Amino acid sequence: MHLEVFAHADSNWTDKIDRFGGNLFHTPQWADSRRSAASRALFFQLYDARRDCLGIALGIEMWSPLPVIGRYSKQLEFETYPAVQDDREELVHAMMKQIISHARGRGFRRVVFNSYLTRTFLKHPGDMGLKTKPRIEFIIDLTRSDSQLFSGFSAHHKRKIKKARKHDLVFCGSQDPQAMRQFRQLQKRSRDRRLERGENMAVREDGYYEELGKRYFAADLGTVFMLTCDGRPVSAAFVAHYGPQALYMYGGSNDLGFEMDAPILLFSHIFSCCRERGRRIFNLGGVPEEARQPEAQSHGLFRFKEGFGGAQRICLNAVADNLNPGRDKLLNLFKRLLRPKVVFDAG
Template sequence: MSARIQTHRNRAQTRLDTAPLREFTARFATAEEIENWDKHVTANPNGGNMLQSAAYASVKNGSGWKVRFLVLEAPGNSSYNLVLEKSFPVLGRLWYLIKGPDVAAAADLKAALEACAAFARSRKLNVFTIKVEPDIIGTAEAQRDIQAAGLVKAPNIQSNDSTALLDISGSSEDVFKAISSRARNAIRRAEREGCQVVRQEQGPETYHALYDLMADTVNAKGSMPLRSYDYYAKFWDEFCNRGQGNFFFVYEDGRPSVGAFVINYGAKATYKDGGSTQNRKQYGDSHLVQWEAIRRMQELGCTEYDFCGTPPAARIKDKTHNLYGMGMFKTSFTKTVTDFVGCYDYVLSPLRHKLWTSGGEKVLRRIETARTGQQFY
């Protein structure tokens, strides 16, 4: 069981014995805090998320989004959160607290979001809705706290709102024993048959190799949409430039056949991007790539490995789900699928939010995609 899952369960069991709910204040980060953003984010109550990082802020800034750096403060607790902002005619501004707010428990959401709203109003920022997706596991208690906070369910955005998390805090031997016999056998066979994983440096040759593998996978399986090459190249550059990006490949007949990009961010590792050629001869090559990535993430101090995207737990064996194949592969490393609460709207202007949800978002997303050629979120 992931250490993070156990932590969430312990909080749920002891909540009635905790201190009264805290009050939060909100402010924009100082120049010094922005300069040291990753240090602050990785010290958040849940350890932050790579989508709150300085690298991701650089990726999104100027791509139709304005990036803001928001600090939530309560006695004994600070939380640093990336805010993506878009402005629309008539509606005003939409705030997207991507993978945030990062609070210790769902019970803190109400006070944290009230502080965000009060701050936005005090600065006359004309925010009509705050979109949130906190990394809080979707327990029954969390759902009650979300309802108490007045949040309105919105479609999920991120691929890892349901995901497979592997605890890699133990030794490599212990982690290897913890994964399924199917995964262990695949890794051992790949090693016996001479399959080797190569770590490659950042740069156009590496980027094109992985992008081509990703396109091959999408064309064959249609599991997830593929952004433009330029988007991925910038994304990979930003993380690699900060020492947070890692490429892993195996080759078949002299050409890349499986590739993966894995991010180390604080104590969390995330298998962000990957692809492979179809009808390969090497058995177990994909499992070996993941195993070598896991071992490297351990060396870099990570204690949790996020396989980044599966069907929800209730549909993990549903063959009609578009992520079924990915889910089967990823849960060969860890059987437990973790469902986070997903995406919600915190409404500041009910009228403008109604315009947004009743057709405004759909129209504006279509216009922006046609204008930029990029995905909206």
């Protein structure tokens, strides 16, 4: 088996996504959403001796935009594992191993394999020198009816939905930039509440979400779903979708939506809407495996996602680090040389 790497998807790439059961993070549309002055997409294909394609992967090459440093700071990141023939673990393993070898030969510092939407669990990641961190994904089967899904919700979630339905909440979905801005305001308020409780919540700058919405909406890869009260948004979620799958990416609620228990009701509506649009699987995203523990900071998020009654899948985020130690030393040297000198005026 041998690996081939291209800067663009070939004309049969979409067919290969379908053949190997790929997901959103294998698509050229998603690759386009990640292009920038300091990143580009790389399309990987694994072939056997007869030139039959056995698997595909889509990575993002990233580097520092700073002069000189950029060429020494390259890293390669995959949002999901390779999609391979018949989901064979040995092919995933072989493809990852060849990708790491390729990255080492091309001067990359590290390779990151995230595990979003993957169906493969790596049994022997240490054989490739990978460091792993387990996480839990929550999978909702949208082939089940609304009543069947509701019957699987926790007693807590059922109670919250009944309470939320007493309010005059209106559900809608939009691919409009204004909806993304409204979602962003709700997300900020959710962040602030978590900070007030002493929790951490990493949130990017406004420009990131503006650009994300613009690119995802243009490619029909994402939708903002929202509940409003008297015409004002109170709870919203940004959901990505491709083929039969949908993926919850970000969410937020203002204080009124939180008091109304709008978030749980919102997702029950989202499940219905995604089913109507032909999705068969809804992935609620993941949490670190340690979130199961009551003392964990993200335990509340674990309980929120667990309460919808979906299947829980253990996945491994994996990193191959320190691929080129010599380049790391040069990079650290350049950083020290380019670091601004601070001069104190003692006068």
